Amino acid sequence: MENMGTNDKTREKKAGNRVLKAGIGYTIGNYLLKGLSFFTIPIFTRLLTTQDYGKYNVFLSYENIIFVLIGFAIHSSYKNARYRYGLASEGAEKGKDYHSYVSTTICLVLCSTAGWLLAVNIFGDAIENFLQLDKVCLNLLVLYAFGNAVMTCYNTDAGIDYRYQKFIKVSGINAILNILLSLFLIVFVFQKDKYIGRILGSTIAIVVVAVNIIIEFWKREKPCKDLSLLKWGVKYSIPIIPHGLSQIVLNQFDRxxxxxxxxxxxxxxxxxxxxxxxxxxxxxxxxxxxxxxxxxxxxxxxxxxxxxxxxxxxxxxxxxxxxxxxxxxxxxxxxxxxxxxxxxxxxxxxxxxxxxxxxxxxxxxxxxxxxxxxxxxxxxxxxxxxxxxxxxxxxxxxxxxxxxxxxxxxxxxxxxxxxxxxxxxxxxxxxxxxxxxxxxxxxxxxxxxxxxxxxxxxxxxxxxxxxxxxxxxxxxxxxxxxxxxxxxxxx
Structure with missing residues (x-):
């Protein structure tokens, strides 16, 4: 009995160290990533006028709204799904486990993105007048939101098992691509409307990363054919959409x-x-x-x-x-x-x-x-x-x-x-x-x-x-x- 108690304490200590290491790893990694952005803030604030800077940030405000709608806030269901469906390695039925569920949710995001792109190009004129964005920026808005939705799914999935190294790697690639492409487009291509160069550089970077994430998810496990898993996920996540939109209002709508x-x-x-x-x-x-x-x-x-x-x-x-x-x-x-x-x-x-x-x-x-x-x-x-x-x-x-x-x-x-x-x-x-x-x-x-x-x-x-x-x-x-x-x- 004494040995069992000692073993339990040892396991608990190891688990605690894992959580501690992940927490510090996420924080340090995020600071390094944010440090890239902070390092470039003086550059972008000098390359962009305050008007251009304002337009880019308003674009991001709209993107945060569209991101919630495109992604159905499906990432919010991952923590519950991990305990609900389990893993095949833990005895769960293969094809109906957590990894299959995650792959299936990505199919939902892809279908939603296609629908939004169709809507933007059919009803573009009305949306342009309301948002004060041209049709090119509207399409970029949808693509950026798609990339953001997929990255959020990936980061949530990695966080569940404390795999902070994967989060840092993917987010780092996105941040570096974003900065380099934006600087190139602002300086050499969009010298008049510089905010477009900033928007396009950000969008290309996140879409490239998102495509690679989807390939990784589907290599790990194929989407499941049993739609009952997805129905549960949508039912869980749908109420989060107004919550997510309201968060955007709190965080972005003032701008x-x-x-x-x-x-x-x-x-x-x-x-x-x-x-x-x-x-x-x-x-x-x-x-x-x-x-x-x-x-x-x-x-x-x-x-x-x-x-x-x-x-x-x-x-x-x-x-x-x-x-x-x-x-x-x-x-x-x-x-x-x-x-x-x-x-x-x-x-x-x-x-x-x-x-x-x-x-x-x-x-x-x-x-x-x-x-x-x-x-x-x-x-x-x-x-x-x-x-x-x-x-x-x-x-x-x-x-x-x-x-x-x-x-x-x-x-x-x-x-x-x-x-x-x-x-x-x-x-x-x-x-x-x-x-x-x-x-x-x-x-x-x-x-x-x-x-x-x-x-x-x-x-x-x-x-x-x-x-x-x-x-x-x-x-x-x-x-x-x-x-x-x-x-x-x-x-």
Missing amino acids: IMIMKMGTDENAGIYSFAYNIYAIVQVTANSLDSVWGPWFYQKRKDNDLFSIRKYSGYYASYMALFSSAIIFMAPEIVKILASENYWDAIYSVIPIVAGGYFAFLYTIPSCVEYYYGKTQYIASGTIMAAIVNIILNFVFIKKYGYIAAAYTTLAAYFLYFLLHYLIAIKVEGKILFSNKVMLGCSAGIFSAVILGNVLIDHIILRILVVLLLCGAGLIHEEKTLGILKRFWRSNR
Whole structure:
């Protein structure tokens, strides 16, 4: 019995190290990938006018909407499908296992893309007038969304088994191709309408990567003939579509409204501010790739103590990290862009704070996904998105585009709060610490206020950042010792 207990502890330690290594690997890999983008931001902001930069980012905003529709949000079903269907190597029926399911979902994405391309070319004139994009850009929009949908499926699939190396490889190829093709097209081909060169370079890169992903999926396992698997997946994912669209409204629609109610230049400056928000987003997405599968396993094992404990650490460390970004935002903006973009400083602080609450939502939302209550997920996000649209309409008109950053912060806080309450309803009890969640929320709002007060005092802001980092590191090493464990596991 003693040996059995020791073996269980050994297996648990190995599993923990695997999760830890994957989490750090995803984060480092994503930073390296984002570093490529950050390195090229000063180049693109100098090659593109603020108008061109605004048009490209509005194109991306539309793409994020079409991506959800083209992909049916089918990737959201993968975690559940992994436990529902299992693998052939685990005894599941070959042709009806998880890998067959994934291959079949790709067929759905391909059929959807063909339908969208047909619609765009038949009803092109009406869509052109509504979106203010020409027919070439509309076709590129659909193709880019297709590539994004396939890549999201691939990254979700890789994340389930903590295969962060595959994610880094595919995303790295896409990022490098995107940058090189865009620079070539902007400098040598589209010297007048440079935003088209940026759009075309991005689209070609992601489509090339997507085609290779599809080949890899179908080599691993052919699509299944039993459509009952796909019917389940569509039924699970359909309610996620309005949720995904509402997320886009929260994350992107402010830029579209600024362009409609203001100018392309304002949209470009405001869009640039989201490059700093991306620091928080990349970190959150990296960790969520590991947090989601870990939560599923712990909830399946009914290990509620670990969920409560580590969700508290997770929320707290991300709050410290986001606060540090808020205090260093003015310097980050000045390093990354020319003086034409420096007005973005006043938008960055609330946008980064909103990004923290976008991250915080991922903690309670795991409960909704675990139980398959996707209709609840959609309702909470739709309510937050409606509030965001109303606030944007009122305050952008009255106070200008900077107001959109604060309305987005308010909407994201509501977004987290609604999903937290929904998670309690679905679970039937509170899995997470109310005290920690309240403390983190108060801390972020305090950082927004203090960040604005100290916006012209760089020395004081640096001292605050050093204090935050020091306190976080000391607490982490006393409670978790992640850095020490990671160092030991790689020796």
